[in-house]
Amino acid sequence: MKRHFVTIKDIARELNISVATVSRAMRDTYDVNQETRQLVLKKAQELNYKPNFNATGLVKNSSHNIGVVLPTITNYYFSTVITGIQEVAYKKGYNIVLYITNDSAEREMDILNELSLGNMDGLLVCVSSDSRQNDHFEQIIADGIPIVFFDRVAHDIKASKIMQDDYHGAYQAVEHLIQQGYKKIAHIAGPAGLLFTERRMEGFLAAMKDHRLPVKKEWIIHSGFSRDFGEKDALQLLQSRTRPDAIFAVNDRKAIGAMLALKKKNIRIGKQIGIIGFTNDPMCEIISPSLTTVEEPALEIGRKSCEFLLNHINKKHFQVQELTLPTKLIVRESTMRG
Amino acid sequence: MKRHFVTIKDIARELNISVATVSRAMRDTYDVNQETRQLVLKKAQELNYKPNFNATGLVKNSSHNIGVVLPTITNYYFSTVITGIQEVAYKKGYNIVLYITNDSAEREMDILNELSLGNMDGLLVCVSSDSRQNDHFEQIIADGIPIVFFDRVAHDIKASKIMQDDYHGAYQAVEHLIQQGYKKIAHIAGPAGLLFTERRMEGFLAAMKDHRLPVKKEWIIHSGFSRDFGEKDALQLLQSRTRPDAIFAVNDRKAIGAMLALKKKNIRIGKQIGIIGFTNDPMCEIISPSLTTVEEPALEIGRKSCEFLLNHINKKHFQVQELTLPTKLIVRESTMRG
């Protein structure tokens, strides 16, 4: 069934030279006579030669594959990150190989342990939200496969990490609410334990403190990232003894869930309760009133992560580094009191 | 830098047997003494042996990589399809390698020509909307690399194809509008030339005809798939001599664009102009009024495409086949007159 592809042997035979010369000419390394080199290139083109990655990979012990491990791809943020990753990977001739964990630490482990890991040149990972121990990552790094973490990074591992500026983004969000005149501000957060969730929490707390606003314990709720949780959290907030007049949600999906819940209760978003999200999902513009949010540089995070990883793969001694990309406040109707 | 991975040689040495036996034992093929087999398996486990895909691939002339070529991944439909693909690929031990064309035929060509194609065991493709000639696909198939097309299939190529039932989905959508009492029904379509766009058009026309409803030429608009085009098309519709009382959009994004435009003009969706989309994007539930639509079985399309491809790769004489998956009408507020 499988075709016989053209190999360097074929080129060598037709040109009456050795495979070594062909190999050298193809890669423009070592000293090769420019004439022979042109000849080889021409013949390769003519024969439609395509290098066999299995063969080069076997020799070089690499695959030109980079694995991308993340919770899901069916949301705006992640699909955009992947687009960024793919963009630079493609340019550099690397394949990106997708692994979806469904946000389950167990599946994450399975993937990392069982898989053809030896066949990845490096890994880009966004850890699952219930992932608590990171031994498997340590092991992989120890095996010589570089990992770059993005968005949800593993706390305690020595590896490059790329994040958005969760702290300042959150701070800015809450400050915006305060400037709009909201005072009783609640925060519906993500699962405890994730770094970026904590950072956003810290930004929230800091802004409240700096403006001498009290924060009640019952106004802070930890739960999942989905819209459903947003609805539930909002409903719960409505039960609290003192009802908050604004909600800062850890992401747009939860913010939207909250809006939907409040709208059902005939609460006027903005006027009675202000809402702000995080991400800048296209849905923000579609929901009514439109949702104020903090934009994350998703595409750039994807690009940078991939660049870092490629550096780790190719540069002998590229140092581990952490990068924090700025966010941007996008004001819309959901935080308008007027 | 690169670690020395455990090889079958190591196992053979430790067990004092030959690599051939190890190789045979690992794959439970040929006659191997069950005892030695168990020994090998145990030792492999113990040493944490992982097969080197480059090596097996080199021998078997395969890579366990399947390429997925599609216009974009940042929308609900495609990201869901990929999730389905990844699900079955993962189960069968195949990697999926992503190529994003940005819906450009030129980039599609580049990818298909330049890339490490020889290193793909097969391809899953959704053609870009401006892709007109299909020679490159023919060539690849001729080279022995199987292709399965999904969603946007190449018209005239002998290859397996998986689609949703665009014709009947459209028919059902339009019939629903008619049953709701709408009579002057417009269709904002995708770019002419794409098979699924045509099918939806045909379904639209057939339903109108069967119900003896006139269709005006000015009520049919071809343009792009994005929300912006939906807005533009709706505005254009408002200019027509007789204003339609309902719009069937080729997808949800255009439907939503249209809704946004009409809402700005203070036209009451449902009451004055009914709108129905296609896909069942989560946005349908978020926009207000909520959007009636025809659900596409995106996840299933992903799964089936991948299954078909794997069959083509592994079963000697798996016949080319076409599969059409059913759609489902989801009624919401945007088509409610009352």
Place this chain on the structure above:
DNA sequence: GTGAAAGCGCTAACAT
């Protein structure tokens, strides 16, 4: 049932 050896396509010493 098992071993020896050739070879998949390519690269990298080592020669010349």
Place this chain on the structure above:
DNA sequence: ATGTTAGCGCTTTCAC
């Protein structure tokens, strides 16, 4: 500047 050769890790005849 180019050729010769060994070998990457694995599978697969072909012997025994």
